[in-house]
Amino acid sequence: MTIDSAGPGAPSGLDDLGEPDRPATAASPGTRDERSARDTGPLRDRDSAPDGSSSVRGPAGHRGAVDPVKALMHRHRELCERAVDPLEIAAGLEAHGVTDRTAARLRHRDVFSLAEEMYARAARDGDSAPRTETPGHPGTRAYWAALALVPGALGTAVVVGLRLTDGNQRLAVAAFGALAMASGLHVALRRGPLSTPHRTANAARAWTCWLVTYALVGDGLLSAGQDGGPDGPWPLATASVPALSLACAPAAWCAHLFAVRARRRLSASRGLEEFAASVRPLLLGAFTLFLCALGGLLALSGTVLNESPAYAGAGALGALLLLARLLTTRGFTRAPGRALAGAGATEATALATVFAARLPGCSFLATPVDSLIGAAGPGAVPALACGAGALVLLVQATRTLTRASAHAPPCEAP
């Protein structure tokens, strides 16, 4: 387009213009201007071309009625409207070939003072253009959403395997299943809304493994230990494992929902307080949604496996894990680490006290756990430990995840 305008038809035009800064050449100022003149022309054509001639070509000086600076401003209209200070106009003008000699012809000392006049005279509308949302890639979305189902499938398969086998075979299935589930979880968490660029501490991983293991074996072992056992294999709480592993999918979906909605609120809000106020219900809503989904899954797996699921213990554990992951993905690694460690340590202590109470003279150690179990059954221990941790994290999350800086786009190289 640039080329055509300065092409074969141009010599006659050049002859009668004779001015050094004709717009339609080179470095594309002309290209943009001409196109935008056609698009948004009527807005400013009126005041810059009173003689009715083509305003884009309106040169300085030849047609005395036109203010030369106004003609120049019209030519660099987009630059003037976009500019945030006079130096930006100066830089843009220089990039388009305007020199101090040009400025001198317009009765200015240098380009800077010309730019100042243009900046002062340019009409800028205060409204900023609405940000364009960057759409996510649908392909990757389907990918992570499907991957989030992997741990659930593996967990179900392992529990079915445990039910069908016995003895040594059962042990092998359990060991293999644990490995498979760990790697499945790793794969599922590498993509999507629950993935994190921050390094997860190894301690946090270890505590997570321990918490999940306790959910499987802990309650049975605790009651067996209280009764003086365990004599042989104790009953496993198999219903919570498939439910928790299947809950990875709703966790990822809820996290995605929260992230997307929060980003939308972010681009709409004008102040930090306003943003925090609008995100808090969002966070609580997503969290409640996840809890409902987890409860449904627990009930389902309990029905299918014909077992009464530990709603309180498994639910609290799921809530704790989700909140810990949400905080970790946004760079807050300290509180989740402590909460996981606290819950894990509480459960381990409960088990240890029950067995330590068998030592001579130490029977008092088991008193708190005994009274707790007596009041609410063995499921009360994980429910209390994880529930307390989850509550702490929930308070932390309502404080930190409602900050705008937690939802800043990831920092990439400029």
Add this chain to the structure above:
Amino acid sequence: MLVRIGLLTEGGYPYVSGDAGLWCDRLVRGLGRHEFDIYALSRTERQEDQGWIQLPPQVKRVRTAPLWTAHSDGVVYGRRARRRFAEAYGELAAAVCAGPEAAGTEASGNPADSVAAQADRFASALYGLAELARDEGGLIGALRSESAVRALERACRVPGALRTARTARVPDLLSVAAHIERTLRPLSLDWYEDDALGSADLCHAAAGGAAALPGLLARHFLGVPLLVTEYGVQLRAHYLAAATLEEAPAVRALLAAFHGRLATEVYRAAAIVTPGNAHARRWQERCGADRAKLRTVHPGMEAARFADVGEAVRGSRCADPDTLVWVGRIEPAKDLISLLHAFAEIRRAEPKTRLRIIGAPAEGPDGATYLAHCKALAAQLFPDEAEGVHAVGDNPVSFEEIGGPEIPSLAEAYACGALIVLSSVVEGFPVSLVEAMLCGRATVSTDVGAVVEVIGGTGLVVPPRNPRALAEACVALLRDPERRERLGAAARARALELFTVEQNITAFHGIYLEIVSHSPVRRVIVDEEGEPLPFGVPAEAHVPGRWTEPRLMTAGRPRWAEGAPVRATAPLTAPVPAPGPVSVSVGEGA
């Protein structure tokens, strides 16, 4: 005298793919008597992977740090550090967001005073953040934290803030905070110790902006003087880069203000600023650089390549007196269209002339399209011509590339024409014009960029986008071989004086010595226990030049000071003169 120079670069030397790599390399190689420590900030991961160029032995140490990535070191501030950070960052944000109205209504009332007050405020906030990073670490996390965003929000909402800043939304604040964090990454480096930048006699920043930040801090913490060289003004580059970004006006306004204040502080703290041309100099003056500190040092070009062509004897000098040559990269900014139209007019006056356009198209589709269009236009304007009815014809305009059989090298390209033409509409420092001058060729160029400054009366200059003026100037020179000779010789003499590598290196050598003599780094010498050693630095160390060298002693000492000092009057008692006072009197006498 040996000077230890800390050379600060960003995204350039010593990496293979760098901006100002060639210049820095020539400087370091040219000043073999001095020692260089290179402190390089890399711009991308790819650049870091590509490795370094080969470094000469005078480079004693290279330290690099990435600007493209930063890992928070996990330090979480306690209450006092948090308050320190909030105060410093709040001041920084306030200085950045303060608009011209705020400056005008300050207590002093004088706008110049309040501008200086804002600059002071910015500087103290910047150094406050740097001190915090040095004492506590963890600055990267803090700069991205909520308290930073909150400080920005508060600064944007105060009355008297920049008008555009008041429209900032939350995402705008976030992206401003992220950008400031990226720019201030050098604050968290561990270069500001006695064994790193502290051991340098001066810091030489090869560019403004991020490259000069370590220099600023070295000056603040360790008192090392700073020299800033800018061939392209960083602030202007920022404006041009920001014009292509799809950011909200508030973001652009705040970032522009931030970079402007940073540039002002760099110019204020620098002992000497060396712009590469008058254009850069004007920008620096505009950003508050003191004129007394500015020394224009033109970029150096390698003159030896063009010596054969430039020094050729008169007769063989112009191979073809009817040939015009244009050399450069073919892109729209060079306005070859205008040149072709001008050539059409030249042919009307001088039908025998030919035009050789020598150069490759610029990278990307634009360059190739433009070249094709120029070729089409040339074919349209000038039909092929032959000497007689039996000869094969040829177009008077030819498009050639360097490296072919006819033009093996760049010097040959200039040698094959009587007149070199430059028709650009946009130009920074016109390299091809300097090369033509070094070849001793007469030139006709358009008045863009630094052309007038470079040519300085040794060639003809016409307004850009004016083919008729270009044609008239070319015809005038084509018809006057004597004038061509004269102009060519003058151009070569001028280029040899101003634009050679040697003058560039000599200028920097002189500036180094000047800085070191004017603001020597005062270091406290400590013994093994860390106690300051009294008289560890002799008095001579504070005098410029190496005074202990015997050659200098005899040359620099006036005749009356030769030999042992003699007393004017005989003392009553005859004490033995102690050796100590002798050396002192020598130092003072000279």
